[in-house]
Amino acid sequence: MPILAVVGTGYVGLVTGVLLADFGHTVTCVDVDAEKINKLCNGQIPIYEPGLEPIVMRNLTCGRLHFTTDIRVAVEESEVIFITVGTPPKEDGRADIQYVLHAAREIAKWMNGYKVIVNKSTSPVGTARAIKQTIHQVLHERGVNFPFDVVSNPEFLREGTAIQDFMHPYRIVIGAENPHAIERMKAVYGFCYKNEVPTIEANLETAEMIKYASNAYLAMKVTYINEIANVCEKMRADIQLVAEAMGLDQRIGPSFLKAGPGYGGSCFPKDASALIRMAEDCGESLQLVEAMIKSNQLQKLRMVDKIRDGLGDLAGKNIAILGITFKPNTDDIRESPALVILPRLVELGAKLRVYDPCGRINGERAFRDILDSIAWCGDIYEAVSDSDATVILTDWDEFRSIDFDRYESLHAGKVLFDLRNLYERQPMTEKGFLYFGVGK
Ligand SMILES: NC(=O)c1ccc[n+]([C@@H]2O[C@H](COP(=O)([O-])OP(=O)(O)OC[C@H]3O[C@@H](n4cnc5c(N)ncnc54)[C@H](O)[C@@H]3O)[C@@H](O)[C@H]2O)c1
Numbered sequence: 001m002p003i004l005a006v007v008g009t010g011y012v013g014l015v016t017g018v019l020l021a022d023f024g025h026t027v028t029c030v031d032v033d034a035e036k037i038n039k040l041c042n043g044q045i046p047i048y049e050p051g052l053e054p055i056v057m058r059n060l061t062c063g064r065l066h067f068t069t070d071i072r073v074a075v076e077e078s079e080v081i082f083i084t085v086g087t088p089p090k091e092d093g094r095a096d097i098q099y100v101l102h103a104a105r106e107i108a109k110w111m112n113g114y115k116v117i118v119n120k121s122t123s124p125v126g127t128a129r130a131i132k133q134t135i136h137q138v139l140h141e142r143g144v145n146f147p148f149d150v151v152s153n154p155e156f157l158r159e160g161t162a163i164q165d166f167m168h169p170y171r172i173v174i175g176a177e178n179p180h181a182i183e184r185m186k187a188v189y190g191f192c193y194k195n196e197v198p199t200i201e202a203n204l205e206t207a208e209m210i211k212y213a214s215n216a217y218l219a220m221k222v223t224y225i226n227e228i229a230n231v232c233e234k235m236r237a238d239i240q241l242v243a244e245a246m247g248l249d250q251r252i253g254p255s256f257l258k259a260g261p262g263y264g265g266s267c268f269p270k271d272a273s274a275l276i277r278m279a280e281d282c283g284e285s286l287q288l289v290e291a292m293i294k295s296n297q298l299q300k301l302r303m304v305d306k307i308r309d310g311l312g313d314l315a316g317k318n319i320a321i322l323g324i325t326f327k328p329n330t331d332d333i334r335e336s337p338a339l340v341i342l343p344r345l346v347e348l349g350a351k352l353r354v355y356d357p358c359g360r361i362n363g364e365r366a367f368r369d370i371l372d373s374i375a376w377c378g379d380i381y382e383a384v385s386d387s388d389a390t391v392i393l394t395d396w397d398e399f400r401s402i403d404f405d406r407y408e409s410l411h412a413g414k415v416l417f418d419l420r421n422l423y424e425r426q427p428m429t430e431k432g433f434l435y436f437g438v439g440k
């Protein structure tokens with residue numbers, strides 16, 4: 001059984017390392033962030049991911065899982081080394097692979113025998129070859145000649161459901177040049193999944209492209225349903241029934257058809273832009289993906305128009321905001337629709353009373369320019385107290401069961417902008433609410 005190392009202990013690295021350990025592998029997770037590693041060594045989880053903490057504790061205790069800032073030991077002791085560092089967007093939309101190549105250089109510095117270097121970071125086509133070249137160069141500088149293979153093994157987990165996604169992936173993609181590397185990867189995953197998960201073996205370029213093509217397609221599904229929702233609103237049609245009926249067609253499928261305020265997160269936006277640049281670099285244009293990005297930006301602004309149309313002049317209005325994270329069950333607010341919608345509401349004169357079950361710490365940082373207009377609240381009812389209207393921005397489960405009797409007793413304005421369609425219009429209207437959903 002190969003000993004494993006994971007370089008980069010963020011969302012993907014931590015989940016990968018911890019769950020591979022839970023499947024029985026010996027894993028060392030490395031990060032350059034000493035504070036993060038210190039916390040993890042003490043069993044504290046630096047991110048919010050439901051269910052992860054007990055699994056970390058369990059594997060730390062039984063000695064299969066290690067955290068360190070010392071990449072040397074991790075590399076020397078392992079045979080298969082995953083790279084899971086960030087690939088953030090550059091200003092021109094391209095993915096910045098400098099952290100991936102830096103990790104590759106660090107690995108090459110301490111290689112002491114055959115290694116499989118597995119890139120799990122979402123990286124443009126050509127990155128695996130660049131990793132290979134980087135490692136060759138460092139080994140050459142060191143005057144050594146250890147054999148190694150580079151594998152592209154994109155990750156498809158979602159934040160908030162990362163454990164379930166990692167334990168039961170739809171597929172495993174292994175891009176490699178050498179059958180021996182594929183065999184070592186099968187030794188890693190076959191041990192976990194008993195070969196029950198479909199595995200796609202491909203060349204490096206194909207594996208890298210599968211990740212971008214998948215993310216852009218999912219983002220396009222969301223954007224498509226949002227556009228149809230906008231038309232439904234004008235035509236007395238109900239997007240939820242439209243989506244349900246569409247989804248029953250197996251060729252379409254029911255997932256990623258929930259209309260809302262636009263997609264966000266650390267992946268869809270940056271990966272769509274990177275895909276467009278990748279296409280441009282080889283003389284092609286991806287017009288659907290380009291249109292999707294524009295449409296998604298408009299969708300976020302459209303939510304502001306919806307609120308302004310429903311409430312009138314926003315100057316001096318108190319608006320309760322329920323949810324700022326880009327989706328439920330995460331503390332991540334990267335590219336969240338809230339980042340566009342909240343500053344615009346403030347610009348229009350509104351005061352915001354914000355509650356998010358997990359997003360406050362990241363929110364305080366992201367909204368530092370408008371903090372004077374934000375009151376952070378500890379729960380739903382504190383947020384809605386004395387407000388003129390409530391906006392549901394994230395589909396956290398606790399927002400599905402608001403106690404509306406309590407809501408009324410807090411002098412909360414009976415105007416609800418339900419941007420995740422958690423409620424039905426008719427019962428809300430019967431309760432005396434002015435109700436605005438998306439696409440119904
Ligand atoms: N977040 C997701 O849900 C998700 C899902 C699938 C794929 N991805 C992709 O996976 C990659 C990682 O994403 P993330 O969200 O986990 O990022 P992240 O920012 O949460 O974590 C990256 C970590 O790498 C560390 N790091 C950077 N350089 C390092 C180095 N040289 N050595 C050791 N550690 C180093 C950072 O300190 C950080 O802790 C990205 O390419 C992303 O697109 C993310």
Ligand SMILES: O=c1ccn([C@@H]2O[C@H](COP(=O)(O)OP(=O)(O)O[C@H]3O[C@H](CO)[C@@H](O)[C@H](O)[C@H]3O)[C@@H](O)[C@H]2O)c(=O)[nH]1
Pocket residue numbers: 122155156157158159160215218222255256257258259260261262263264265266267268326327
């Ligand atoms: O029907 C839907 C589904 C999603 N969304 C929005 O789309 C965004 C992304 O959601 P989701 O895909 O669940 O979250 P991520 O954690 O960003 O996961 C995506 O990005 C990851 C990083 O690449 C991939 O690994 C995953 O497969 C891919 O789903 C969020 O803003 C959601 O609110 C909708 O509005 N409607």
